[in-house]
Amino acid sequence: MSDANSTPSPAADVWTVRKILDWTIPHLKKHGSESPRLDAEILLAHARGCQRIQLYTQFDSPLTDAQRAMMRDLVKRRSAAEPVAYLVGHREFFGLDFRVTSDVLVPRPDTETLIVEAIEYLKSHSQPRVLDVGTGSGCIAITLAVNCRQAQITAVDLSATALAVAKQNSEKHSVTDRIRFLHGDLFGPLAADEQFDLIASNPPYITSAEIETLQPDVRLHEPRSALDGGADGLDIIRRIVADAPRYLVPTGCLLIEIACEQADAVSQLLTANGNYAEIAVLKDLSKQPRVVRAVRKQ
Numbered sequence: 001m002s003d004a005n006s007t008p009s010p011a012a013d014v015w016t017v018r019k020i021l022d023w024t025i026p027h028l029k030k031h032g033s034e035s036p037r038l039d040a041e042i043l044l045a046h047a048r049g050c051q052r053i054q055l056y057t058q059f060d061s062p063l064t065d066a067q068r069a070m071m072r073d074l075v076k077r078r079s080a081a082e083p084v085a086y087l088v089g090h091r092e093f094f095g096l097d098f099r100v101t102s103d104v105l106v107p108r109p110d111t112e113t114l115i116v117e118a119i120e121y122l123k124s125h126s127q128p129r130v131l132d133v134g135t136g137s138g139c140i141a142i143t144l145a146v147n148c149r150q151a152q153i154t155a156v157d158l159s160a161t162a163l164a165v166a167k168q169n170s171e172k173h174s175v176t177d178r179i180r181f182l183h184g185d186l187f188g189p190l191a192a193d194e195q196f197d198l199i200a201s202n203p204p205y206i207t208s209a210e211i212e213t214l215q216p217d218v219r220l221h222e223p224r225s226a227l228d229g230g231a232d233g234l235d236i237i238r239r240i241v242a243d244a245p246r247y248l249v250p251t252g253c254l255l256i257e258i259a260c261e262q263a264d265a266v267s268q269l270l271t272a273n274g275n276y277a278e279i280a281v282l283k284d285l286s287k288q289p290r291v292v293r294a295v296r297k298q
């Protein structure tokens with residue numbers, strides 16, 4: 001395994017778990033991975049069809065030719081910055097496993113701040129109606145459906161291929177009967193008189209210029225339509241703030257994930273709109289502004 005593009009050296013030595021890791025970790029580091037050991041272990045566990053923890057008890061086990069060929073292909077793709085979640089086809093979010101493909105944003109721990117707040121809000125509602133705008137993998141809609149068994153959820157996305165992944169995830173977590181998936185632009189696919197107790201969204205909010213400065217994993221592989229919020233990052237957020245009051249019941253709650261530097265601008269948009277009260281900025285575990293919360297005035 002002298003190079004990810006070339007055939008492993010035909011040395012007499014056997015390619016064991018330990019040897020593959022010893023070779024892969026510095027190779028991935030050299031190619032820009034910020035977590036080369038973790039990446040190498042996840043990829044090797046995937047190639048061997050085992051849990052990551054099992055690698056530690058099988059350090060001296062040899063790989064089959066098929067496993068080695070698969071690992072070589074995975075390492076080559078990871079070296080070209082393909083996200084690990086796309087390579088193995090899934091990612092954990094809020095304790096649940098989500099299928100992911102390059103059609104959807106990889107669910108981020110950042111978004112768990114919004115989930116915690118949404119679950120807390122939904123506790124005081126008996127049969128809440130929830131709207132997830134820009135559902136992607138479905139991680140928000142499905143996590144809320146799993147954690148709030150009475151909730152009826154609508155999940156919208158502009159990307160039909162993302163919606164297909166979200167539907168598969170809802171089947172995986174057995175919540176398909178409580179989630180309605182709609183294809184379209186923000187509130188466009190909803191009936192004019194529909195209203196929700198909670199509207200949640202992790203919209204595209206990165207500025208178009210900043211996208212060019214992001215890690216290649218994100219910049220080259222994740223869907224641009226899931227990231228790009230326009231010149232100031234607020235194109236979609238502005239539209240959500242403007243239209244959400246119509247689709248919220250009085251005192252219904254709006255939760256929007258933001259970039260930390262957008263907290264003031266989004267709070268001002270909500271204030272200027274005139275239909276919102278109790279506007280608050282919520283911080284994540286790193287004490288960074290991460291979610292803006294507001295309720296529709298009565």
Ligand SMILES: C[S@@+](CC[C@H](N)C(=O)[O-])C[C@H]1O[C@@H](n2cnc3c(N)ncnc32)[C@H](O)[C@@H]1O
Pocket residue numbers: 104105106107108111133134135136137138139140156157158159162184185186202203204205225226227236
């Ligand atoms: C940042 S991703 C969030 C995905 C997922 N909710 C999450 O938290 O991982 C934004 C999502 O919004 C969708 N989107 C972008 N513009 C949209 C629009 N105008 N209407 C509906 N969905 C949109 C994208 O396709 C993408 O799936």
